[in-house]
Every structure is written in structure tokens, then in C-alpha cells.
Amino acid sequence: MDQTTSKVKDMYEQYPYPSGEPTIRPGFDIRLLLSYVALKRDSNRPLEVLDAGCGRGPGVIGAASLQPKVNFTAIDINSVGLAEARENAKARGLTNINFIQADLMTLEGVDVPEGGFDVIYSSGVLHHLADPQVGLNNLTKILAPHGVISLMLYGSFGRQALYRLIEGINILSPKDDPIESRIPIGRLLSKAAEETIFKDTYLKSTYLNPDVEFVDTCLNVNEVSYDIADLWQFIEQANMKFVRWVEPDVWSIEKRFNDPELLDKLRELSEFEQYQVIERLFEIPKLDFIICGAGNNARERITAAEIGSCTLVVNPEASFFIEKRNQDQAQRIESVGYKVRHRKEQGVSDPILAQLILLLADQTISFSGEELIKVLSQSGVDREIASEVILDLLDEEIIFIP
Incomplete structure (x- = not known):
């Protein structure tokens, strides 16, 4: 184990991260992640997923709880966090997670399934390695040809205020001092930042975080960030390809800007340049994205004419809101809405879309586009219009093609 990794290991075993109960993180559903790319699996074996840097296991336990037929391998260098994760998984009766202590710089001890892992998660981990590029390169070698890697790395522009605080802490309390002695000083300076660089930012109330969270954020022994x-x-x-952002709305000029003249100018830029503008104007501390191998590609958008022949599934990251009022021997629907991940709730006023949302809200198995078209045709909706509405559902990520 290299010296940097050893320091990171010691820090996280003293302050095992993250705190909190199992959670359902964006991108938890394996079928959804695999739907983003063109290549398909050529095997009926159970899906194999690697959580590369699981910590105390809240993410992998949440994902495994909802996907009992998927096999998860969860690795970390932190023996303390792994021990807690194992106990939490055992207490919940989960038998589809295998916890292994392993170093991402080598991956020694990790059993790779035949053909590679279908999906690899690594959230907030690679940027703490001695060499993040080595870590990513190692993960690409054990990824199946059709697979995807879901990563979260720190965004340098979105963390500038935090880095200013960290520099201030380092002046007051040198990095070589014991972490436990640096925490009180760090909290004092972080509290002072409430009225200056942290005011009205995501960093507000950082000084109140539990020790494990505060150390990870403000006193980490090794990290880098990326623009x-x-x-x-x-x-x-790493010989990989960018597929998409986990939440595309964060990086959409159409969602971020309203001025028509500005939008016209921005549309003349490449997507890469658009992203560079957005990272400079908005506070985005985390870069959540999905990549695939060089032999794979992002899946192309289908056309309305192809809707009928598609198999569709309701997105597990979509929530539905239906307000009903009971009357005398009757029931009236007051409102219909939906929400995808952490986006704002969207109310539905279009009667055709509302009809589909009501249908999808109770749908737990796959169905065909043709079935949806027939349902709408019974209400007098033209096939072409029905196909366009269903395509809108795909674009909004309420449904997806597995």
C-alpha cells in the first residue's frame, strides 16, 4: 500500500465515512444505467455490480435492498467502515452483497466475474487516491464490454469557497497536526465563514456536521478536483467515453438560462464549451456522470415511428403525485404530477399525458409501446399524437427502454 493510500486509510478508519442510514442514490437502478448505452448483454447470468469505495455502505445497501436479484461486490480500504456495513447488511437480511477490503490502486483480492462487471459505481472515491488515473484505469479493465461506470468526482469550480476555508484552516492548524486537534479550530473558522464565503451556499451549516462528515469535507488528507x-x-x-450526466438538467443550457439572445449564442458552442460556461456560472461541487468503454456508445434516441415496437419500463427514479377527492359514491381526480430524481415536481394539465401518468403510476412490469398507443386510441387519440406523447415521456425519463 502506498504512503498516500495508507494515510487515507488511517483517516477513514478513525472517522469512518459516510454517516447516516442506507439511502437510495440517483442512478441506483442497474437496468436503467445499462439502458443508457448501445451494447446489450449477451448472457442471462445475474447482473454483477461493483461498488468501488463503499465506505460504511449506505449506497450499496440501499441499492441491494431494492434489487435482490442483482449481485453486489462492495470494496473499500476502510476495515472499520466495512465491518459496520457487513453488520448493517446482515441485520437487514441481505445476502446479495459481498464486502471485501481492497485497494483501488491495485484491486488485489477482488474476484472479477466472468466477462467483467456489468456496472461499476465509484462515488466520491477516486479523487482521494494517490493517482486517480491509475484507479480509473484499473476499473476499466474489469468492466464488461457492454457495461457502464457511474462516477462522482469533485468539481473544482463549485468547491472554490470550500478550498478557501481549507487554506485558512491550514494556516491556523497545519495539516501535520492530529486531526482530532484540528476539528475544533476548523469548526470555528467554518462558523465564521457562514457570514462570508459560505453565505447562501450549499456549504451553509458545515460547522454543524458530525465529525466524520466534517473531516471528510474540510480536513481530508488527500483529494483533487476536476473542471x-x-x-x-x-x-x-482511460480510453473511455462520456455517456451522460446522472442529472442532465444540471448541465443543460435550456434549463439554466432564459434569455433568448444568450441561448442563441450558447447554442453555437459545442456541448463541451456549454459545460465550461455552466461550471463557471453555477455552483456545482460534484460531477456525477456515466462513462462506457471505447467499443460502446451512448444509446441513440429513438423516433416516434419506433415507439410501437419498443419494450418500456417505468423509471424507478420517477415519483407520481395524484390528488383525489372522494365524493358521494364517486371519486374525482384533482391533480396529476410527477418528479424524476431531485428535479422539481411537474404538474400535468394535458389530458393525454395525464391519462398516461395515471396508468404508469401503478405499472410494475414491462409493457410495449404498442400497448400504450392502443390505450390512448380507445380514448380517440390519433396514433401519431400518441407516439409523440410517449416519446415525451421517454425524453422526460418517466419511462425508459431496458
Whole structure:
């Protein structure tokens, strides 16, 4: 184990991260992640997923709880966090997670399934390695040809205020001092930042975080961060391809800007340049994205004419809101809405779309586009219009093609 990894290991075993109960993170559903790319699995074996840097296991336990037929391998260098994760999984009766202590710089001790892992998660981990590029390159070698890697790395532009605080802490309390002695000083300075660089930012109330969270955020012994240019180079050097952002709305000029003249100018830029503008104007501390191997590609958008022949599934990351009022021997629907991941709830006023949302809200198995078209045709909706509405559902990520 290299010296940097050893320091990171010691820090996280003293302050095992993250705190909190099992959670359902964006991108938890394996079928959904695999739907983003063109290549398909050629095997009926159970899906194999690697969580590369699981910590105390809240993410992998949440994902495994909802997907009992998927096999998860969860690795970390932190023996304390792994022990807690094993106990939590055992207490919940989960038998589809295998916890292994392993170093991402070598991956020694990790049993790779035949053909590679279908999906690899690594959230907030690679940027703490002695050499993040080595870590990513190692993960690409054990990824199945059809597979995807879901990564979260720190965004340098979105963390500038935090880095200013960290520099201040380092002046007051040198990095070589014991972490336990640096925490009180760090909290004092972080509290002072509430009225300056942290005001009205995501960092507000950082000084109140539990020790494990505060240490990870403000006193970490090793981390790097990335801007868009760095990120693109990082991906290319691993011989991988960018597929999409976990939440595309964060990086959409159409969602971020309203001025027509500005939008016209921005549309003249490449997507890469658009992302560079967005990272400079908005506070985005985390870069959540999905990549695939060089022999794979992002899946192309289908046309309305192809809807009928598609198999569709309701997105597990979509929530539905239906307000009903009971009357005398009757029931009236007051409102219909939906929400995808952490986006704002969207109300539905279009009667055709509302009809589909009501249908999808109770749908737990796959169905065909043709079935949806027939349902709408019974209400007098033209096939072409029905296909366009269903295509809108795909674009909004309420449904997806597995």
C-alpha cells in the first residue's frame, strides 16, 4: 500500500465515512444505467455490480435492498467502515452483497466475474487516491464490454469557497497536526465563514456536521478536483467515453438560462464549451456522470415511428403525485404530477399525458409501446399524437427502454 493510500486509510478508519442510514442514490437502478448505452448483454447470468469505495455502505445497501436479484461486490480500504456495513447488511437480511477490503490502486483480492462487471459505481472515491488515473484505469479493465461506470468526482469550480476555508484552516492548524486537534479550530473558522464565503451556499451549516462528515469535507488528507477540461482528459486517458450526466438538467443550457439572445449564442458552442460556461456560472461541487468503454456508445434516441415496437419500463427514479377527492359514491381526480430524481415536481394539465401518468403510476412490469398507443386510441387519440406523447415521456425519463 502506498504512503498516500495508507494515510487515507488511517483517516477513514478513525472517522469512518459516510454517516447516516442506507439511502437510495440517483442512478441506483442497474437496468436503467445499462439502458443508457448501445451494447446489450449477451448472457442471462445475474447482473454483477461493483461498488468501488463503499465506505460504511449506505449506497450499496440501499441499492441491494431494492434489487435482490442483482449481485453486489462492495470494496473499500476502510476495515472499520466495512465491518459496520457487513453488520448493517446482515441485520437487514441481505445476502446479495459481498464486502471485501481492497485497494483501488491495485484491486488485489477482488474476484472479477466472468466477462467483467456489468456496472461499476465509484462515488466520491477516486479523487482521494494517490493517482486517480491509475484507479480509473484499473476499473476499466474489469468492466464488461457492454457495461457502464457511474462516477462522482469533485468539481473544482463549485468547491472554490470550500478550498478557501481549507487554506485558512491550514494556516491556523497545519495539516501535520492530529486531526482530532484540528476539528475544533476548523469548526470555528467554518462558523465564521457562514457570514462570508459560505453565505447562501450549499456549504451553509458545515460547522454543524458530525465529525466524520466534517473531516471528510474540510480536513481530508488527500483529494483533487476536476473542471470540465480536466474531466474530459481523465476519461480519454482511460480510453473511455462520456455517456451522460446522472442529472442532465444540471448541465443543460435550456434549463439554466432564459434569455433568448444568450441561448442563441450558447447554442453555437459545442456541448463541451456549454459545460465550461455552466461550471463557471453555477455552483456545482460534484460531477456525477456515466462513462462506457471505447467499443460502446451512448444509446441513440429513438423516433416516434419506433415507439410501437419498443419494450418500456417505468423509471424507478420517477415519483407520481395524484390528488383525489372522494365524493358521494364517486371519486374525482384533482391533480396529476410527477418528479424524476431531485428535479422539481411537474404538474400535468394535458389530458393525454395525464391519462398516461395515471396508468404508469401503478405499472410494475414491462409493457410495449404498442400497448400504450392502443390505450390512448380507445380514448380517440390519433396514433401519431400518441407516439409523440410517449416519446415525451421517454425524453422526460418517466419511462425508459431496458
